[in-house]
Amino acid sequence: MKTFLITGATSGIGEACARQCLAQGDQVVALCRNLEKAQSKFGPEIAAGTFVPLQYDLGHNADLFAFCLEHLKPYTIERCIHCAGFTVVQKLTSTNYDTLQKMFETHVFSLAEMVRALLRLRKVDHELSIVAVSSVASHALSMSTGAYCMAKASMDYYVRFVNKLINSGKQKRLPPPAHLLAQAEAIADPVERERAIFMAQAQSGLMLRINAYNPIETAIFDYDFAKDQGIMLPLIPMEVVVEGIFDLLENQYISGQSIVVNNDAAY
Numbered sequence: 001m002k003t004f005l006i007t008g009a010t011s012g013i014g015e016a017c018a019r020q021c022l023a024q025g026d027q028v029v030a031l032c033r034n035l036e037k038a039q040s041k042f043g044p045e046i047a048a049g050t051f052v053p054l055q056y057d058l059g060h061n062a063d064l065f066a067f068c069l070e071h072l073k074p075y076t077i078e079r080c081i082h083c084a085g086f087t088v089v090q091k092l093t094s095t096n097y098d099t100l101q102k103m104f105e106t107h108v109f110s111l112a113e114m115v116r117a118l119l120r121l122r123k124v125d126h127e128l129s130i131v132a133v134s135s136v137a138s139h140a141l142s143m144s145t146g147a148y149c150m151a152k153a154s155m156d157y158y159v160r161f162v163n164k165l166i167n168s169g170k171q172k173r174l175p176p177p178a179h180l181l182a183q184a185e186a187i188a189d190p191v192e193r194e195r196a197i198f199m200a201q202a203q204s205g206l207m208l209r210i211n212a213y214n215p216i217e218t219a220i221f222d223y224d225f226a227k228d229q230g231i232m233l234p235l236i237p238m239e240v241v242v243e244g245i246f247d248l249l250e251n252q253y254i255s256g257q258s259i260v261v262n263n264d265a266a267y
């Protein structure tokens with residue numbers, strides 16, 4: 001059983017990820033702004049202790065680092081999915097300080113404070129994999145959602161930056177793949193055996209990983225809005241997005257990347 005830290009777990013992609021964790025027997029610690037909503041969605045799991053809601057509004061993160069140090073201490077967080085977010089459709093001339101501040105607080109500053117706390121709380125041999133749900137908007141600048149695009153691009157950059165810090169130099173790695181090591185150790189010739197063990201050890205994965213996952217619209221997109229506007233957006237099924245996030249979390253060889261999942265060649 002692993003313990004996941006998830007933001008945005010009470011709706012959309014974050015909720016689907018939380019349900020996937022629970023289905024596979026993992027525990028979810030969720031930073032939620034609305035505990036009543038968490039109770040209404042995950043009542044039985046809260047009672048069972050498999051879903052632990054911690055109340056925090058990620059629109060204001062001045063205290064988030066200290067909050068995480070205090071409230072996450074009892075848990076060994078091995079996986080983190082940052083899904084909390086929102087978008088605003090606005091003209092450039094209306095995109096003011098307040099919009100930008102809330103946008104960056106919710107998407108970027110929250111991520112930075114959580115990552116700092118997770119790295120501080122982490123024990124030496126403890127594997128940690130983080131996925132920040134970004135958006136294709138970080139690559140395709142959309143005129144009407146400029147603040148959102150900027151925040152998502154910052155998340156992608158932050159992921160590259162953190163990866164560079166945590167994975168430059170001689171970082172401790174995961175144990176080498178067990179089957180390769182066993183094959184190598186079974187080789188009779190000592191020179192060949194030493195070579196094969198060296199090769200197996202070189203294939204050890206990264207103990208600390210952080211990536212961004214950038215989906216295009218999922219099928220939870222508002223149908224009435226799309227119909228009203230006469231737009232046909234490309235959609236990715238929610239299960240594909242969730243599967244992609246979990247595959248990325250578990251891939252021991254990917255860190256510092258921004259993975260785009262897109263079925264629209266125009267982007």
Ligand SMILES: NC(=O)c1ccc[n+]([C@@H]2O[C@H](COP(=O)([O-])OP(=O)(O)OC[C@H]3O[C@@H](n4cnc5c(N)ncnc54)[C@H](OP(=O)(O)O)[C@@H]3O)[C@@H](O)[C@H]2O)c1
Nearest residue numbers: 008010011012013033057058059084085135215216217218
């Ligand atoms: N859906 C898509 O097609 C799509 C495409 C690309 C990227 N994304 C990104 O994926 C992430 C999840 O999107 P979604 O579609 O699942 O959105 P969603 O259904 O609207 O869910 C957003 C979640 O974020 C939480 N949240 C928002 N502001 C918060 C705050 N200040 N403090 C704490 N929690 C807050 C919400 O909490 P409440 O439950 O309390 O409202 C909700 O649980 C977002 O970052 C979004 O930008 C989504």
